[in-house]
Amino acid sequence: MLAPEKPAETTTNHALHGVASWYGGVFNGRRTASGEIYNMYAMTACHPTLPFGTVVRVVNRKNGRSVVVRITDRGYLYSGRILDLSYGAAQKIGMIKPGLAEVDMEVLSWGKPRKSHN
Numbered sequence: 001m002l003a004p005e006k007p008a009e010t011t012t013n014h015a016l017h018g019v020a021s022w023y024g025g026v027f028n029g030r031r032t033a034s035g036e037i038y039n040m041y042a043m044t045a046c047h048p049t050l051p052f053g054t055v056v057r058v059v060n061r062k063n064g065r066s067v068v069v070r071i072t073d074r075g076y077l078y079s080g081r082i083l084d085l086s087y088g089a090a091q092k093i094g095m096i097k098p099g100l101a102e103v104d105m106e107v108l109s110w111g112k113p114r115k116s117h118n
Contacts, residue, residue, distance in 0.1 A: 024087030033074035041088035046073035053111025
């Protein structure tokens with residue numbers, strides 16, 4: 001997989017433009033960073049900074065298909081990638097075979113930041 005030519009761009013209306021990837025099988029049934037059990041067929045995603053529970057619409061720029069997902073996990077994203085979709089969400093927007101897709105991502109509702117236990 002190649003990194004995109006330019007990094008993701010942020011706009012003022014809580015929209016991001018960049019590359020999405022997906023994750024599935026090996027993580028299915030494991031606990032996510034939010035504490036939920038990962039279901040690769042659920043409409044969820046991994047994002048490095050958005051609060052857990054944030055709901056976003058993701059649109060595949062190549063085919064116009066969209067999906068609404070909830071942020072439930074954290075993880076490292078390669079340069080230029082803006083999120084990792086669950087297998088089920090990636091399937092809905094037609095990006096399983098290529099593995100990566102250029103997407104638009106719009107925040108529909110914000111989750112609540114976790115309180116620190118320190």
